[in-house]
Amino acid sequence: MTLHDDATLVLKGYAPEHRAGAEDGQAELRQAYLDHLALHDDGMWKACAAGHLTASALVIDPEREKVLLTLHRKLRMWLQMGGHCEPRDTTLEAAALREAMEESGITGLTLLPGGPVRLDRHPIPSPCNRHLDVQYAALAPAGAAERISEESLELRWFGYEDVPEVADTSVVRLLEATRARL
Numbered sequence: 001m002t003l004h005d006d007a008t009l010v011l012k013g014y015a016p017e018h019r020a021g022a023e024d025g026q027a028e029l030r031q032a033y034l035d036h037l038a039l040h041d042d043g044m045w046k047a048c049a050a051g052h053l054t055a056s057a058l059v060i061d062p063e064r065e066k067v068l069l070t071l072h073r074k075l076r077m078w079l080q081m082g083g084h085c086e087p088r089d090t091t092l093e094a095a096a097l098r099e100a101m102e103e104s105g106i107t108g109l110t111l112l113p114g115g116p117v118r119l120d121r122h123p124i125p126s127p128c129n130r131h132l133d134v135q136y137a138a139l140a141p142a143g144a145a146e147r148i149s150e151e152s153l154e155l156r157w158f159g160y161e162d163v164p165e166v167a168d169t170s171v172v173r174l175l176e177a178t179r180a181r182l
Helices: 003-013 026-039 092-104 160-166 169-181
Strands: 052-061 066-072 081-084 118-124 129-139 152-159
Touching: 003 026, 003 092, 003 129, 026 052, 026 118, 026 129, 052 092, 052 169, 066 092, 066 160, 081 092, 081 129, 092 129, 118 169, 129 169, 152 160, 160 169
Parallel strands: 052 129
Antiparallel strands: 052 066, 052 081, 066 152, 118 129
């Protein structure tokens, strides 16, 4: 099975009507992602000029009620960990977990069961143009120590209540949906 096939199966199984945030267009986004994959054999890859799927994960420590965000080097925004799928990724989950571990420096992360938490489509500076992000949540192990990567200007743990002050609506909605699943 290819990553493209896995993404199609994951999206077909994503039931936004049964999740928090269903009222904000998740069903329509799900269909747009499926349509994109049906039209573009290269829809998983950065080279796809029409846009491409990405995988991300919000690193969360539910016991401390904190999330780890990265100050993205290029975008200069506080975001969840994530990015482009790579040829070695066999599943969207694997891509999200790889990105979360690479960007946070934390080993032992585990994805919150139940598949993606949310979908988010957003414009991105050229040459990528548009990301169709499949968003997961990753649970940090007790005593997790983060380590900054070359993709970040800074990593910082934020209390749940502090996220709306530093992050955009997409990250806030991802946190809300994640907390509803905990």
